[in-house]
Amino acid sequence: MTRAPGLSGAVCAPPSTRAPFDWIDEQARLRADAGLVRTLRPRAADAGGLLDLASNDYLGLTRHPEITEGAAAAALRWGGGATGSRLVTGSTELHAELERELAEFCGFEAALVLSSGYAANLAAVTALAPHGSLIVSDAGNHASLIDGCRLARGATQVVPHTDPEAVRKALEGHEGPAVMVSDSVFSVDGDAAPLAELASVCRESGAGLIVDDAHGLGVLGDGGRGAPQAAGLAGAADTVVTVTLSKSFGSQGGAVLGPAEVIDHLVNAARTFIFDTGLAPAAVGAALAALRLLRREPERAARARQVAAELHRLLTAEGLSAVCPDAAVVSVRAPSPESAVRWAADCRAAGLAVGCFRPPSVPDGISRLRLTARADLTGPQIADAVRVISRTAPR
Numbered sequence: 001m002t003r004a005p006g007l008s009g010a011v012c013a014p015p016s017t018r019a020p021f022d023w024i025d026e027q028a029r030l031r032a033d034a035g036l037v038r039t040l041r042p043r044a045a046d047a048g049g050l051l052d053l054a055s056n057d058y059l060g061l062t063r064h065p066e067i068t069e070g071a072a073a074a075a076l077r078w079g080g081g082a083t084g085s086r087l088v089t090g091s092t093e094l095h096a097e098l099e100r101e102l103a104e105f106c107g108f109e110a111a112l113v114l115s116s117g118y119a120a121n122l123a124a125v126t127a128l129a130p131h132g133s134l135i136v137s138d139a140g141n142h143a144s145l146i147d148g149c150r151l152a153r154g155a156t157q158v159v160p161h162t163d164p165e166a167v168r169k170a171l172e173g174h175e176g177p178a179v180m181v182s183d184s185v186f187s188v189d190g191d192a193a194p195l196a197e198l199a200s201v202c203r204e205s206g207a208g209l210i211v212d213d214a215h216g217l218g219v220l221g222d223g224g225r226g227a228p229q230a231a232g233l234a235g236a237a238d239t240v241v242t243v244t245l246s247k248s249f250g251s252q253g254g255a256v257l258g259p260a261e262v263i264d265h266l267v268n269a270a271r272t273f274i275f276d277t278g279l280a281p282a283a284v285g286a287a288l289a290a291l292r293l294l295r296r297e298p299e300r301a302a303r304a305r306q307v308a309a310e311l312h313r314l315l316t317a318e319g320l321s322a323v324c325p326d327a328a329v330v331s332v333r334a335p336s337p338e339s340a341v342r343w344a345a346d347c348r349a350a351g352l353a354v355g356c357f358r359p360p361s362v363p364d365g366i367s368r369l370r371l372t373a374r375a376d377l378t379g380p381q382i383a384d385a386v387r388v389i390s391r392t393a394p395r
Contacts, residue, residue, distance in 0.1 A: 034337065034359075035336075035337045035338040035341060035358075036337060036358065036359065036360075049351065050348065050351055050352065050353040051351060051352050051353065051381055051384065051385060052353045052372075052374075053352060053353060053354050053355075053371045053372050053373075053374075053385055054353040054354050054355045054370075054371075054372060055353075055372055055374075056215075056246065056247040056372055057247070057250055057372070057374055058215075058218055058219055058247055058248045058304045058328045058372065058373070058374060058375065059218050059219075059224075059248045059249075059250065059290070059294065059300045059301070059304060059374070059375045059376075060250075060300075060374045060375050060376030060377075061248070061249065061250035061290045061293065062250035062251075063250075064250065064290075064293065066289045066290075066292075066293050067250050067251070067286045067289045067290050067293070068286070069289070070285040070286050070288060070289025070290075071251070071282040071283070071285050071286035071289075072282070072285075073285055074094055074281040074282050074284055074285025074286070075280075075281055075282040075285070077281070078092050078094060078281035079281060080280070080281075080282070081277070081280050081281075082277055082278030082279060082280055082281065083277075083278075084277060084278065085274065085275060085276060085277060085278060086113075086273065086278040087267070087274060090277055090278025090279075091278060092278075092281055092284070094281055094284045094285060094288065095113050095278065095279070095284055097288060098111075098113055098255075098284050098287055098288045098291070099111040099112065099113055099255070101288065101291055101292075102243075102255055102257070102291060103257055105225060105291060105294075105295065106217070106225055106226050106228070106229060106234060106241065106243075106257050107225065107228075107229050107234025107235045108234060108235055108241065108257040108258055108259075109235065109258070109259050109260045109263075110257070110258065110259070110260040110262075110263040110264075111255050111256065111257045111263065112255060112256045112263045112266055112267065112273065113245075113253060113254070113255045113278075113279055113284065114253065114254045114255065114256070114272060114273055114276065114279065115253060115254070115272075115276050115277060115278065115279045116244070116246075116252070116253060116254050117144065117212075117214050117242065117243065117244030117245075117246065117253075117254035118144040118147075118254070119254055119272040119273070119276060120242040120243070120244070120254030120255055120256050120272075121142070121144035121145050121147075121148050121212055121242050121254070122144065122147060122148045122151060122270075122271075122272045123256060123266055123270035123271075123272045123273050124148070124210050124240055124242050124256050124266070124270070125145060125148025125149060125151075125152050125179075125181060125210060126148055126151050126152045126153075126270065126271065126272075127265060127266050127269040127270040128177075128179055128208065128210065128240065128262070128265075129149075129152035129153065129154035129177070129179055130152075130153055130154060130177060131153040131154065132153075132154065132176045132177070133152075133153070133154035133155070133176055133177035133178060133179070134154055134155055134156075134157065134170075134171070134174045134176070134177075134178040134179075134207075135149050135152060135154050135155065135156045135157070135178075135179055135180075135181055136156075136157050136159055136167050136170045136171060136178070136179070136180045136181065136207070137149050137156055137157070137158050137159070137180075137181045137182075138158075138159060138161055138162065138181070138182040138183065138193065139158050139159065139160055139161045140161040140162070140183065140186045140188065140189075141181060141182060141183055141186075141212070142183055142186075142187055142212060142214070144212070145181050145182075145183070145210075145212055148181070149181065154177070154179075157170045161186075162191070162193055162194055164194055164197040164198055164200075164201045165201075167180055167198060167201050167202070168201045168204065168205075171201070171202070171204075171205040171207050172205070174205070177208075178202075178205065178206070178207035178208070179202075179207055179208040179209065179210050180198055180201070180202050180207055180208070180209050180210070181210045181212075182195075182198060182209075182210075182211060182212070183211075183212045183214070183215070184211050184212060184213040184214075184215065184216040184220070184226070184227035184228065185213075185214075185215035185216045185219075185220070185227060185326060185327040185329065186215075187214070187215055187329065187370075188329075188331060188357055188361070188362055188368065188370070189323045189329070189331040189368075190215070190308070190323060190325040190326060190327055190328070190329025190330060190331055191323065191325075191326050192216075192220075192227065192326035192327065193211075193227075195209075195211060195227060195228060195231035195233060196231045196232060196233070199231070199233055199236070199238070199239065202238065203238065207238075208238050208239070208240065209233070209236075209238060209239045209240070210239075210240045210241075210242070211227070211228050211233070211239065211240070211241045211242070212241075212242045213226045213227050213228060213241050213242065213243050214242070214243060214244040214247060215247065215327055215328070215329060216228075216230075216327060217243045217244075217247070217248055217249075218247065218248020218249065218294060218300075218301060218304075219248060219301055219304050219305060219327045219328045220301070220305075220326075220327055221301070222298075223294065223295070223298030223301055224248065224294050224298060224300065224301035226241065226243070227327075228241050237259055239258065240256060240257070240258035240259075240262055241256070241257040241258065242254060242255070242256050242257075243255050243257065245283065245286075245287040245290075248290070248294070248304075249286070249287045249290035249291065249294075250286065250290050251283045251284075251286035251287040251290060252279070252280075252283040252286075252287075253279040253283050253284070253287060300375040301375075303375040304327075304328045304373055304374065304375040305325075305327065305328065305373070307328070307373035307374060307375065307377050307382060308325040308327065308328045308329070308330055308373035309325065310379075310382055311325075311330045311371060311373055311382060311385070311386065312324055312325055312330055314382065314383065314386040315330070315332060315386055315389065315390075318386065318389075318390040318393075320332055320333075320389070320390065320393060321333040325373070328372060328373040328374075329370065329371070329372065329373070330370075330371040330372075330373060331357075331368045331369070331370055331371075332368060332369040332370075332371065332389065333366060333367075333368055334358075334366075334367040334368055334369060334394065335367075335394055336367060337358040337359060337367045339367070339394040340356050340357075340358050340367035340368065340369065341356055341358070342394070343356075343369060343389075343392055343393065343394055344356035344369060346392035347369075347388055347389060347392050350388045350391070350392060351388065352384075352385055352388040352389070354369045354370065354371055354389070355369065355370035355371070355372070356368075356369060356370070357369075357370050369389065371385070371389075
């Protein structure tokens with residue numbers, strides 16, 4: 001030990017030989033050994049000639065002229081960014097217009113637009129699960145719902161996947177506020193939650209229901225109005241729905257839908273709304289254009305489901321293990337994480353982009369290729385995709 005010059009009694013410890021982030025190297029080695037290294041791959045503006053079954057562009061609207069023109073017009077009028085949080089300068093007339101039309105389309109009293117679907121889920125779960133409350137969470141929920149549960153002040157109980165009876169048992173005897181939290185369509189396998197049954201169970205004990213409809217909006221329900229609408233829950237006083245604008249609507253952002261009193265509470269209590277910069281006007285303009293287009297062309301929702309069913313039929317005919325889709329996600333099982341990565345890479349080399357899900361993204365430990373059914377895919381494109389997947393499948 002040495003004394004610091006000019007400071008009576010002060011003692012300086014010798015410098016450490018250990019760098020503060022040395023532990024990252026060990027984590028990187030473990031990921032590499034397990035075949036779980038993730039890398040960023042910037043895509044070309046023209047998709048590089050790949051047939052895209054990896055994105056979440058369910059209705060094929062991301063490059064639709066009306067959507068890109070809606071984004072451009074909003075940016076020209078309102079600027080490149082929102083300029084601040086929605087409670088300061090980040091709200092525009094366009095935000096309010098989208099909220100009104102989105103709530104009306106989905107059948108809810110009010111809506112609140114946030115910067116992402118992730119932020120919307122954090123807002124809904126944390127603001128509606130105060131200290132002393134119980135959150136019952138499906139084991140297959142998306143990471144954003146899981147993180148919302150972790151950040152909320154209430155206690156969380158995870159229940160088996162799509163099991164209303166397990167939800168009933170978890171809620172029995174609880175005193176105080178309670179909510180059940182579930183995806184409507186689960187992003188890994190594309191299976192749907194039994195929303196009507198879950199709502200019935202929640203009502204027995206006076207619990208609320210929070211539904212993440214990221215993969216249902218634009219695909220399920222009357223003209224794409226979403227899974228809650230299909231289940232008869234639109235406008236229910238005990239149901240809150242979150243959506244993303246980055247999938248069927250081909251834009252970016254998220255929203256919470258529900259009773260006006262719930263939306264007012266989120267404006268005052270949801271930290272991911274209060275302290276986050278508002279959604280950029282271009283994204284709002286694009287989402288509003290997509291919503292209006294879907295109103296005029298409701299058949300796009302049914303077409304996305306039809307494409308998913310055809311993909312499943314052809315894949316299983318090839319002897320592959322594909323999960324029967326309830327919406328627009330088609331999951332194909334792989335033998336291992338390494339084989340899934342190799343399979344996806346071989347598909348890309350053959351001109352087909354597919355998703356690759358492996359641990360820890362998949363809680364059951366089963367690696368998969370994840371395919372997106374898009375409403376704009378043609379019959380020959382579907383057949384070509386299945387041929388590539390079958391030809392490159394691990395043997």
